[in-house]
Amino acid sequence: VSKVGNLEQITLDHAPSNQQVKVFLFGATVSSWKKNEIERFFLSQEADFSGQKPIRGGIPLCFPQFGPYGPLSQHGFARISYWRLKQMGTTQDRSANGMILCLSNQDLNPTWLSSWPFAFTAEYQIILGFDGLQTHFKVRNDGEEPFSFTFAFHNYFDVSDVSSCQIFGLEKVPFYDRRKNDEWTEQGEENLTGFQIVEPVDRVYASTPNELAIFDSSKLQIIKIKKYHLPDSTLWNPFGTNGSDPGWKGFLCLEPGAIKSPILLKSGEEWQASQIIQCE
Numbered sequence: 001v002s003k004v005g006n007l008e009q010i011t012l013d014h015a016p017s018n019q020q021v022k023v024f025l026f027g028a029t030v031s032s033w034k035k036n037e038i039e040r041f042f043l044s045q046e047a048d049f050s051g052q053k054p055i056r057g058g059i060p061l062c063f064p065q066f067g068p069y070g071p072l073s074q075h076g077f078a079r080i081s082y083w084r085l086k087q088m089g090t091t092q093d094r095s096a097n098g099m100i101l102c103l104s105n106q107d108l109n110p111t112w113l114s115s116w117p118f119a120f121t122a123e124y125q126i127i128l129g130f131d132g133l134q135t136h137f138k139v140r141n142d143g144e145e146p147f148s149f150t151f152a153f154h155n156y157f158d159v160s161d162v163s164s165c166q167i168f169g170l171e172k173v174p175f176y177d178r179r180k181n182d183e184w185t186e187q188g189e190e191n192l193t194g195f196q197i198v199e200p201v202d203r204v205y206a207s208t209p210n211e212l213a214i215f216d217s218s219k220l221q222i223i224k225i226k227k228y229h230l231p232d233s234t235l236w237n238p239f240g241t242n243g244s245d246p247g248w249k250g251f252l253c254l255e256p257g258a259i260k261s262p263i264l265l266k267s268g269e270e271w272q273a274s275q276i277i278q279c280e
């Protein structure tokens with residue numbers, strides 16, 4: 001455990017596959033993932049480590065609300081709450097290393113609870129193994145009342161230049177365009193085999209395939225995401241428009257989520273969702 005600014009950061013290694021992740025308890029934010037010593041996630045030079053703002057980069061968690069659509073502020077409280085480390089070590093089959101972080105309504109700031117007055121327990125498991133980086137999110141309704149939520153793994157991938165990347169899996173998938181008053185397109189991108197980003201994009205694609213990929217032709221890197229129980233995917237890059245992060249060219253956000261139709265959890269019910277990220 002080390003300290004960055006005001007925040008505690010945990011480092012997890014998996015030597016046999018030459019991988020390492022760094023995770024802040026604040027927001028349970030994975031801020032770095034190295035494979036073969038190469039950084040795979042973007043972390044903004046302007047990232048704030050005071051604990052006052054979400055960390056811009058890595059994998060912020062959007063829960064229990066994606067975006068501004070709901071009673072909470074943008075992307076909900078998970079990414080700005082202090083999670084607890086529950087467990088760390090090798091997985092049962094010993095082939096992987098992982099950690100489990102926890103958050104419940106008892107850990108929340110009262111302001112959040114007044115806007116979202118529900119009893120819950122969330123567990124976030126981060127695993128490094130031969131098949132890459134796995135992140136598993138689980139939430140249980142511990143109260144009497146049902147609640148609903150939306151969710152996303154807000155992945156910031158490090159790319160050499162966003163315009164030299166090709167995205168696979170979202171072709172022909174309808175999306176709503178957050179830059180155009182959330183209007184739905186009928187057909188999505190025309191291309192049949194991947195497409196490139198040539199302008200600002202902020203889109204939520206509905207019912208996307210369970211495997212997505214980004215090919216970075218300058219870095220000669222392919223990132224593959226397999227997702228489970230996450231029907232939708234957000235694609236975001238501000239492309240230098242007003243207020244863009246100075247490092248905007250160097251990231252691409254591709255975010256598996258459950259966004260279009262909120263998940264409803266009744267008393268005692270549990271929901272889980274995962275992603276496995278590989279890079280070559």
Ligand code: TA6
Binds near residue numbers: 056067074075253255
């Ligand atoms: O997931 C895309 C998005 O919702 C964009 O609209 C953009 O606002 C981005 O996330 C970053 O949001 P943040 O609140 O972290 O500045």
